Amino acid sequence: MFSIVEAIRQRATPQAVALVQKDRTLSYESLFQQCDALAAMIQQHVPHDPARVDRLRIGVHFPSSLDYVPLALATLAAGACFVPIPDELADEEKRDLATRTGMDAVLVLETLAGWLPEGTQKLGAFSVAEQKVLIQRLPAVTPGFPAAAFEGINPAFIRFSSGTTGKSKGVLLSHxxxxxxxxxxxxxxxxxxxxxxxxxxxxxxxxxxxxxxxxxxxxxxxxxxxxxxxxxxxxxxxxxxxxxxxxxxxxxxxxxxxxxxxxxxxxxxxxxxxxxxxxxxxxxxxxxxxxxxxxxxxxxxxxxxxxxxxxxxxxxxxxxxxxxxxxxxxxxxxxxxxxxxxxxxxxxxxxxxxxxxxxxxxxxxxxxxxxxxxxxxxxxxxxxxxxxxxxxKKTLINVGGMKVFPEEVERVLDSHPKVQRSLVEARLHPLYGEVPIVRYIASPEGAPTTMELRNHCRAHLAGYKIPLLFSAVPQLPLTASGKLKRA
CATH class of the missing domain: 3.40.50.12780 (ANL, N-terminal domain)
Structure with a gap:
């Protein structure tokens, strides 16, 4: 069965430099040596049940760094499906990610392991750049997707996007x-x-x-x-x-x-x-x-x-x-x-x-x-x-048949020196159907007046695009990756 890791290995020049971080370098040869050693460790501690139809799903929770790369490749080389766990997620979001993917085990930096659900079992540990990484088996859950169809794809990678509207469905990619x-x-x-x-x-x-x-x-x-x-x-x-x-x-x-x-x-x-x-x-x-x-x-x-x-x-x-x-x-x-x-x-x-x-x-x-x-x-x-x-398309505001894109209005508002960030949304209106309103975070120097913002918008936008209401707020709803979260 095709493996993207093996395809990279076959094309690589062993002595060429694959990764650099400050004064550290890792050649392609050393990268695959580390990858193979980690893959063997994963297979030893998290063996695959031969009676099971689908492959293991293994998460990696480790900071972005040179050392992240062999950890991620090792999950694939071990025959598992790789599930990245973003650092910025809240603990509840990490547990939800593990449940929805049916995650079997996780490679997690010890200092980041506080989110692990009750019933997690420690299988082993190893050191990476003088940092302790745990191999943890997660409590068994029944995934909400068909095991045979999942395996039939030759799955390599699962990622839940930080969608700005609605609940992310999770994207599955094959090798x-x-x-x-x-x-x-x-x-x-x-x-x-x-x-x-x-x-x-x-x-x-x-x-x-x-x-x-x-x-x-x-x-x-x-x-x-x-x-x-x-x-x-x-x-x-x-x-x-x-x-x-x-x-x-x-x-x-x-x-x-x-x-x-x-x-x-x-x-x-x-x-x-x-x-x-x-x-x-x-x-x-x-x-x-x-x-x-x-x-x-x-x-x-x-x-x-x-x-x-x-x-x-x-x-x-x-x-x-x-x-x-x-x-x-x-x-x-x-x-x-x-x-x-x-x-x-x-x-x-x-x-x-x-x-x-x-x-x-x-x-x-x-x-x-x-x-x-x-x-x-x-x-x-x-x-x-x-x-x-x-x-x-979901955020388009229809003002009496005229289209207003919140992102366009936000770019104008965010260019005002007294605005750090803004979020434009629709409000129902008895005459026009919808009108734009805005919540914004003021700069540390102080909030602008409504008239200042209105005049700033008027200089850059058509009249129907100017928000009807301007509200200063201490914070705005954001997704895990820092994008504006829209209703």
Whole structure:
């Protein structure tokens, strides 16, 4: 049966450097030595019952670091399905994740093990970089998905997204789908053995698409421990990084960093995970002489859309679909809307997810009749065919027939110097049907007046998009990964 770990092993140059973290380096040969030793330990302590139909599901709860990589690969090499457990989840959310995946065991840093449910059994322990890691068997639960269908997929990876609305269903990827998606994404990224990738994203959220891609294509991954702009610039310059793949937050900090080094080796910078603003893109180009390329990263498909050719003309666009994908916008009638008009972004292509885990839904049932995956994102297509995301279909506010995208209004409000973050929502209105209202967190310097905010919005937005009510609040509801949580 195909294994993505074995595919990486077969392509690797043993003495090439796979991972770097500060003064530590790990060659591909050493990476697989560690992986194999850990896999043998997992198989010894968590043996598979031969009478069982489906494979084990093993969680990894460990901070993003060089040492995370062999731990994650070892779960796959041991024949299990890898389930990452994000650090930022609350204890109750971690227990819920374990229950919904039917998790059999977890590799967990001892200092992070406080969330484990009652009845957890310690099977063993080992040290990683002078840190104690426990192998814990979780109480048996009956998963809510069919064991035979799960195993028939050749499952490699389960990840619950931090969805902004509703309850995440859990995305299941096979070893084969992982290979398809990293191959398709690399037709745009073109990462190879000569690349050194500066890593700044949480591994529990991005491991299967990003780290696996870099390893499969023989690159070196440079793991930066902090996200301060000064540290990112210093690491990029000193490590001669050629690629950076981060969020707009990282790039905003990077462009404002003091001149602690000359980063001249950068060839590709990709922004994902949140909307990129034009100001950051322009500052980045001015400082580093490279375009900041936005892409659409989505757990169900990987990286299907990338703005490789339009980063200067339309920096806020996610761009055009890569060659392995198709992108269609659909209006309420199911047709492609005219250029400039919004429609739901629909995608299809290689490396799609294999099933939703909970409730169980194979890919064929999750797609529409023509095989399109409907993202729930609304986008506009410009004359060059590039797509720009303008909001979510579920959050669209209809003001007397006029469409208001909360995300657009939030970007304007968040640009006010006295606003840290805002959340725009709909309120029912007897005349207009719906109107936008906003809750916002004021800056430490003090809250703006309603008139200040109204005038700021009026300078950037049409009248019907201006919130009817402005309310200062101490905090806003967020998902585990820090996105705004919408009702």
């Amino acid at each position: 084969e789908s992982l290979l398809e998606r990293i191959t398709a994404a690399n037709e745009g990224l073109r990462i190879g053995p000569g690349d050194r990738v500066l890593w700044v994203l949480p591994m529990a959220h991005h491991f299967a698409v990003s780290i696996v891609l870099y390893l499969y294509h023989g690159a070196t991954t440079i793991i930066e421990e902090t996200h301060m702009g000064e540290d990112l610039l210093r690491a990029g310059a000193e490590q001669k990084a050629t690629v950076m793949y981060g969020s707009p937050v990282h790039y905003r900090q990077l462009v404002e960093a003091p001149p602690v080094g000359e980063w001249t080796t950068l060839r590709l910078a990709v922004a994902t995970a949140a909307a990129l603003d034009a100001a950051t893109a322009e500052k980045f180009r001015a400082r580093f002489g490279r375009d900041l390329v936005q892409g659409l990263g989505i757990i169900e498909l990987g990286l299907p859309v990338l703005n490789l050719t339009g980063a200067q003309e339309a920096p806020e666009a996610i761009g055009l679909p890569l060659s392995a994908y198709e992108c269609l916008l659909k209006d309420d009638t199911g047709r492609e809307p005219p250029a400039g008009e919004p429609g739901e972004i629909c995608l299809r292509g290689k490396g799609m997810f294999d099933a939703y885990l909970d409730p169980w839904m194979p890919r064929a049932e999750a797609l529409d009749a023509e095989g399109w995956f409907t993202t729930g994102d609304l986008g506009r297509r410009d004359a060059a065919g590039r797509v720009t995301i303008c909001g979510r």
